[in-house]
Amino acid sequence: MADRPKRNADGKNQPHLTLHVPEPSYRPDADDVDFSAIEIPEAGAQSRPDEACDPEETHGLCTDLIRVLGDDNRAHGPWDPKLDPDTLREMLHHFALVRAFDERMFRGQRQGKTSFYMKCTGEEATSISTAMALQPDDMVFPSYRQQGVLIVRGYPLIEMINQIYSNSGDKLKGRQLPIMYSSREHSFFSISGNLATQTPQAVGWAMASAIKNDTRIAATWVGEGSTAEGDFHAACTFASVYQAPVILNVINNQWAISSFSGFAGGEQATFASRAIGYGLAGLRVDGNDPLACYAAEKWAADRARTNAGPTLIEFFTYRAEGHSTSDDPSGYRSAQEREAWPLGDPVVRLKNHLIELGEWDEERQAEMDLKAAEKVKKDTKEAEKNGILGHGMHQPFHTMFEDVFEEEPWHLREQNEQSQAERDKKYPDGVPH
Numbered sequence: 178m179a180d181r182p183k184r185n186a187d188g189k190n191q192p193h194l195t196l197h198v199p200e201p202s203y204r205p206d207a208d209d210v211d212f213s214a215i216e217i218p219e220a221g222a223q224s225r226p227d228e229a230c231d232p233e234e235t236h237g238l239c240t241d242l243i244r245v246l247g248d249d250n251r252a253h254g255p256w257d258p259k260l261d262p263d264t265l266r267e268m269l270h271h272f273a274l275v276r277a278f279d280e281r282m283f284r285g286q287r288q289g290k291t292s293f294y295m296k297c298t299g300e301e302a303t304s305i306s307t308a309m310a311l312q313p314d315d316m317v318f319p320s321y322r323q324q325g326v327l328i329v330r331g332y333p334l335i336e337m338i339n340q341i342y343s344n345s346g347d348k349l350k351g352r353q354l355p356i357m358y359s360s361r362e363h364s365f366f367s368i369s370g371n372l373a374t375q376t377p378q379a380v381g382w383a384m385a386s387a388i389k390n391d392t393r394i395a396a397t398w399v400g401e402g403s404t405a406e407g408d409f410h411a412a413c414t415f416a417s418v419y420q421a422p423v424i425l426n427v428i429n430n431q432w433a434i435s436s437f438s439g440f441a442g443g444e445q446a447t448f449a450s451r452a453i454g455y456g457l458a459g460l461r462v463d464g465n466d467p468l469a470c471y472a473a474e475k476w477a478a479d480r481a482r483t484n485a486g487p488t489l490i491e492f493f494t495y496r497a498e499g500h501s502t503s504d505d506p507s508g509y510r511s512a513q514e515r516e517a518w519p520l521g522d523p524v525v526r527l528k529n530h531l532i533e534l535g536e537w538d539e540e541r542q543a544e545m546d547l548k549a550a551e552k553v554k555k556d557t558k559e560a561e562k563n564g565i566l567g568h569g570m571h572q573p574f575h576t577m578f579e580d581v582f583e584e585e586p587w588h589l590r591e592q593n594e595q596s597q598a599e600r601d602k603k604y605p606d607g608v609p610h
């Protein structure tokens with residue numbers, strides 16, 4: 178039945194229906210990588226509407242690409258945030274620290290000190306530069322690749338490492354996957370492994386902030402792949418309906434583990450242009466341009482803070498490394514992609530900008546990188562005193578029954594006692610490490 182074509186009244190066959198199945202451009206060892214089809218407009222050529230503008234005025238920017246840093250390493254155009262050299266050096270320092278941290282934690286996983294780690298290489302500006310544009314007490318709802326936000330907020334590295342090692346110093350008591358941090362003191366919402374759940378939570382928090390007549394806004398970060406989740410669309414609807422004081426940051430690093438962005442709808446329209454359908458303000462930004470990232474986030478923060486409405490920002494970037502320590506990208510994409518990626522490296526771009534301004538040099542950069550690596554090494558050694566994966570120095574066993582109820586109910590107390598008795602029986606000389 179299915180194979181027999183239907184005929185129209187004029188006797189012609191109707192075409193068989195087909196589906197389009199997205200196919201990434203470059204597989205390992207296949208064609209040469211050629212990114213020349215990606216449109217990269219000139220830095221400084223994009224208009225900058227007023228923060229309080231009608232969302233429609235931003236819709237041209239949803240298919241454009243806001244850029245500030247040009248090939249000449251200078252800042253151009255109306256989006257130049259005009260940051261002073263000290264602030265730029267502070268940003269560069271955060272970059273150095275995150276890169277050193279990522280390197281060491283990645284190695285730590287290979288050495289068996291933790292089961293899991295995720296780097297943010299190439300995407301540092303989308304968390305560090307954006308976080309610097311927010312107030313320190315604005316509530317953030319990140320995904321798992323925004324360690325840069327915690328670093329900007331001064332969260333101690335040692336606490337991050339304790340959590341990654343799930344050791345006795347882990348404030349989350351081993352209840353979260355490594356890197357899924359949480360810090361109320363730093364207005365940093367618990368990271369969830371269930372993709373995109375943070376987006377409606379951010380909008381809900383922003384709505385509550387407005388209901389309480391507070392002044393704090395909310396910002397969330399979500400991967401482009403995760404925008405295919407229903408939660409993201411509920412978040413956009415609520416943000417638009419109630420004009421919640423929120424920023425929806427979509428990090429388009431073009432990959433969702435081994436699925437390229439086409440599977441999340443990136444072939445037919447830009448991720449920023451989702452804003453158009455929801456009546457949100459929308460911006461599409463060069464995610465490897467630290468100044469553009471800062472400027473766009475600041476624009477959206479000022480807009481939200483003055484009750485002018487929510488903003489959806491797409492940061493166009495590239496995941497330079499594997500998805501996580503459990504991934505090997507050489508199995509599904511060309512290794513040449515990273516080299517050929519035309520928007521460069523955010524760390525190098527910021528460094529070159531400061532050098533161009535006469536405010537930095539390679540020697541100082543080398544010294545900064547070295548100091549960052551030493552700081553991470555020192556904190557790692559310190560955290561290791563609290564234990565590493567599998568060495569038994571984790572939170573006491575009985576704590577897994579705690580913290581759900583204010584007072585432990587009888588059935589949990591019974592289970593707690595029973596499990597302890599069974600352990601004592603099985604390991605009369607203590608649990609082997």
Ligand SMILES: Cc1ncc(C[n+]2csc(CCOP(=O)(O)OP(=O)(O)O)c2C)c(N)n1
Binds near residue numbers: 322370399401432
């Ligand atoms: C609801 C849900 N579906 C699937 C997964 C498995 N998963 C974890 S990360 C990931 C890819 C997400 O990609 P993207 O949103 O682009 O973020 P990126 O990793 O690129 O930062 C997937 C499919 C999950 N954790 N939760």
Ligand SMILES: [Mg+2]
Binds near residue numbers: 430
């Ligand atoms: Mg992605």
